[in-house]
Amino acid sequence: MTETRNTRQRQILEWANKTFGKSTADNTGERIRRFAEEAIELAQAVGLDKQAMIDIIEHVYAKMPGNVAQEIGQVGVSLLGLAEHLNIQADEEESKEFERIKSLPADHWQARKNAKADKGIALMSTATGWYRDDIATFTTLCLVDGHNVTIDDVINWSDEQCRQAEEWAGACHFCASDNNIDVPEMPAHVRACVTVKATPEESCGSFN
Template identity: 30%
Template sequence: MSHFRQPEDLRDYQNRVASWVENCFGGAVLMDRQERARRLLEEAIEFAQAAGLSAAEAHYLVDDVHAREAGDLGQEAGGVITTLAAACFGTGLDLHQEAMRELARIERPEIIEKCRRKQAEKAERGVAMRGRENGAA
């Protein structure tokens, strides 16, 4: 099983992703806490959907979580990555391999443009910040 060998590997990955987000959407989108939370939630929902979770189950979980007091952001971030690692293991996925494959995919120029278009569409629907479009700041 492939994995991050050293803590520096995970930091390097995080820095690469941050650079990609800043290049693709701009620094304001990268640093906006609510925007980052929306994109994390969106990806988590897409993972759950791909794993067979129904919309009704997802709605129930949202209501259940929001019925409790908000947790500590750092602890919750650790919980997200720990849970993702367990979910990947339990579904036969290699977390490191999938992370590196996705980063290589999104770094392609045509995918960057597609991501910018999708971000603009989400902004039009009111579910995302407006980011950099077509390379403009």
């Protein structure tokens, strides 16, 4: 379970970075605001009234700040205790919720994020049109010949190398369909894979 949750933890921030832009999502102020919002919504759903929440906030902020790592641990312990009391499987619900949010389009979440930003309780989305997806990059490369790139190659590339490879492969593919577009030169890191022998299982490309 620990390994699964550690993996999910990494995947959640990766999803947020792709959906909202790294400068927005990978921001401590933004992350803690989103956590605070969800914690308050949980308290509301269980039935805690607003004044009780205000009283707790006053009590906590009258004290010195705690250790961040320890406080995260205490949040987890408290959440699991609440979940057990309510006969809810926290890990199962967490997994289901992550699958749900991934199933919705990015523009849905970006619109919600920006609506919160307009109210001053969130940062605006800074997502661009391209985000890293190693499988998508590899699949795009599989549309063209002339290389022996493997999925392991793609995983080890930088974001910029992935973007360049995707743009090159996409342009080659569309040009082959008689579309009049400029095709950039094969990126050096893609060309380097031409001289590397790969098995058919590892590579989707073929040599010309």
